[in-house]
Amino acid sequence: MIAVLKHELRLYFHSLTAYVFGAFLLVFVGIGAMLYNIQAAVSNFEYVLSFSCLVFVVIVPILTMRVIAEERRQKTDQLLYSLPITTTQVIVGKYLALLAVYLIPLAIICLYPLIFAQFGEVYLPTSYGSILAFFVLGAALIALGVFISSLTENQGFAAGIGVAVILFNYYSVSLAEYVSSTAFGSLVVLCVAVLILAAVINHLTRNENLAYGIGFVLIAGMAVLYFVDSTKFEGLVPDIMTKLSLFERFYAFVNGVFDMTAIVYYLTVILFFLFLSVQSLEKRRYN
């Protein structure tokens, strides 16, 4: 695991990836700090982070697109399979390297509230609480990016899907307002979601019976539930979309609430996607 971590770090700093990622993050946070803290003379650094979290839509896919996709394209994944290390060690090593690359610009950002505190009253607990939340939010998105990268051998494709998924997640709360909140509308949307899920399972396992079996069971279950008690479906889709939003939970920290459940939620998301990435890598051995 340490070997993979050191190796990945060397690769990031050999190429432009780490520098581009860091530069983007610092520039965006810098612009935010200039607008809010300097121009508007607001002493809350957390507003800057709230403004800058949109930058994740671009920089997380840039950082994570090659992490596994490139190994596949260059056939170096064969080396990883033949070395006496487990796929879990490979994924965790790679993930920790990504976190290290992410922490370097973040360490610089940590100085900003202290600098501003020299010139006025800054409430530091909220600032640093928000920075911590900003870190776990990014960490969760990076885990998502690792998983997307493990699905393909084309970096560009991994980046594109990554941008789309993160952007959707970013706007999902705003979009939720426009989604039908009637019971029947929710049922239809959920059925489509289940079909997409079944297609993804089919792609991953190449087992049609399993994929469409799961899809059929879920759809049948929902249909039965709908006829028994259709009120349960009212407003369900907008609700789910809000719950799934990683960004929405971050805004609680910005508003000065240190929400432990949100931290647990982010950690769960990280573990979930790393687990899926291990499975995705392991699956290559079984096809």
Next chain:
Amino acid sequence: MIAVEHLTKYYGDFLAVDDLSFEIDEGHVYGFLGPNGAGKSTTMNIMTGCLSATEGHVRIDGHDIFDEPEKAKRLIGYLPEIPPLYVSETPEEYLRFVGEAKGLRGSVLREQIEKVIADTRIGDVRGRRISALSKGYRQRVGIAQALLGNPKVIILDEPTIGLDPIQIIEIRDLIRDLGRSHTVIFSSHILSEVQTICDRILIIARGKLVAFDEPQNLERRLLAPSEISLKAEASAEEARKILSGVAHISEMDISGMDTDIAGMDANGKKENRVSIRVRTDCSDIYAVSRSIFFAFAKGGRPLLEMALKKANLEDVFLELTDNAAGEKDRDEDLEEEVED
């Protein structure tokens, strides 16, 4: 050392490896031979834990590659068909990563890296980026990677493919050197290569092991009749008459020679010259050539040329792989008949 038991691998419906079993002892160079698509790479990938088997076991020194992967993998160094290199690194950085992943640390790691760099003779390029190296050097970096940690078994998948003749000779010499201190298994579809380096040859065709023996024994196993080609000064009828008295001739083929080779005698009279191909089923081909010599001497016709053609490994290879293909076709035909 390595025991492969009833290995079977399906890719979907396609049967790539079909109930393959063999054992590999310590301290030899093994050649894994087979036409393209015979299942060589698949078998090697399963033996090194890169791929799962549908059925069967692989044990390295008693450790199952699926149940105890870490112990088993420490005993193997593997170079896949496409060398798995991180092209943005230098060979030295790359070897350090592989060494660390194999659990080497500190001074042991440094010594090992120096040793494999010396063994594979990549010292000149150790500080250059792998992306700037020639194919021959890349292949060597790949082999160096497999040698790290001094594994007992080195498995190389088509190590000479895509190299120029000089590089091929260098890699072969390297493999021969490695064979002195390690068990080496390497695959190839080039016969002469396997013939020159290996102590043992495994031939697989259509996922089945069709032969496993020393090169000489494989040649000996070929039961097809050997061939003698003759040139004699005689007419076709005379030659036929003389040869009919020789034992162990199963087949003969007599043809007149081209007019420009057919010469004149001292009186300017045109001579009859024939070239003859004779097949024999006798195992001692020299006994047959001796009888032919005396038969022509007795018949008073001079033999001008006699050449023996012994069966070589190429023939064994073609015969064995064709047979495997033939059997399969026959099976399929039978199945079809049953279905009808």
